[in-house]
Amino acid sequence: MWHDNRQDKQWPGPRGWKNKNQGGWGKSSKKWDNSEYLSELKFEDVPRPKKPRKYTVSIAVPASILEETCLKDELRTYVVGQIARAAVIYSIDEIVVYDDMCSQKRGTTNAAHVTPKSAGDFLEMMRTLLEYQECPQYLRKHLFQYNAYLRSVGVLNALNSPHHLRFNQWCEYREGIVMEGGGKNLSYVDVGLGVDVSVDHKLKPGLRVTLKMPPETKEMKKPYGVVVSPDEPREKAGYYWGYTVRVAHSLSEVVTGCRFPGGYDLLIGTSDKGENIKQTDLPEYSHAMIVFGGVDGLEVALEADEKLEATEPLQMFDIYANTCPLQQSRTIRTEEAIVITLAVIQDKLVHSGTK
Incomplete structure (x- = not known):
């Protein structure tokens, strides 16, 4: 069985996936439903992509932009939401939130009682909001508890990502959360269908998983599925399946903390x-x-990182690119640069990615 490493995240409060003991806006105690709900439902099939995709594209964004260019939490939340939207529009697989100033003197704080401004913890705010946005709506009540970082989520625009499925949409893959109950070798998973799906393994309640379900599941009173890697929808079927979020405390950690075997090769x-x-x-x-880079560019992030031997950007990057050479504004905000860059470079990325 695939081991989903999302269960290994031990971040307290709003910082990651939560287990059943961490509380939330809802409860993970939904009971098994033996009704004929699925067989009576008319599903809308989600179009299957033409071919699978092996390569991945990641972006790294400095959290300092929330402090230096946004004055209020509502604006900070909206900016993060726009970054998430850009990531989904252009099929970004990973977002790394990094500290371009290498300011690791901040102490830990309880997000439920402080604002990001008083805590000075914009890394956590950006990570929390990005993870909240990426999570399918029907799972958020199980995985996130209310806190200061999520006070303004009403300004966020929906991602409408392929893995954010409505209850009447059919896709062979679905994101779900393991519910209470089950047996010795049986677990029930809420995948947003109104009826829990069974899997033949005992899993930890509160764990977020990716399920693959056979077509006949649509007609079953007791549907079943198989837990698979969250990368399988992309690698085997070609679906864009959202992004993961990682925090790096310096520019060098953006590279050294890569989760992919062999690291980033571009x-x-x-x-x-x-x-x-x-x-x-x-x-x-x-x-x-x-x-x-942030307001002052990548050069400042490079200078602030004492672990880097490189003194010039060209010594660190394979390509140091200007994606808007004809700009007329004196400055381009980072969230604007993300949209501009991904729009300009998308065709090149698709063409050069490993087939």
Whole structure:
């Protein structure tokens, strides 16, 4: 059976997936339903992509933008929401939130009682909001408890990602949460269908999992599924299946903390001091990382990181690119740069990604 490493996250409060003992806006105690609900429901089939995708694309975003360019929590929340939207629109598989100032002197705080401004913890705010946005709506009540970081989520626009399925949409894959109950070798999973799906393994209640269900499940009174890797929908069927979120406390950790085997084999830095991306060809890659700078650019992040031997961006990145060479505004905000860059570079990424 696939081991979903999301159960290994031990972040307290709002910082990650939660187990049944952490509380939330809802409870993970939904009982098994033997009704004929599924057989009576008319499903809308989700179109299957033309081919699977092996390569991945990641972006790194500095959390300092929430402190330096946003004055209120509502605006900070909206900006993070726009970053999440851009990530989904352009099929980004991983978002790394990093501290471009390497300021690790901040103490731990309880997010339920403080604001990000008083805690100074914009890394956690950005991570929490990105994870909240990525999570399918029907799972949020189980996985997130209310806290200061989520006070303004009403301003967020829906992602409408392929894995954010409505109850009447059919896809062979679905995200779910393991419910209470079951047997020695049996667990029930809520996948947003109104009826729990059984799996033939005993799993920890409160664990988020990815299920694959056979077509006949649509007609079953007691549907069943198989737990698979969260990467399988992309690698075997070609579905875009959301992004993961990782925190890095420096620019160097963006690279060294890579979760993919072999690390990133294509590093792209973005700056108005870089080369015109339209005149640059990308080499073939398996895992690409695109790094964005804060208000003062990547040069400042490079200088602040004492672990880096590189003194110039060109020494660290395979490509140092200017994705908007004709800009007329004196500055481009980071959230704007993300949209511009991904729009300009998408075709190149698709063409050069490992087939």
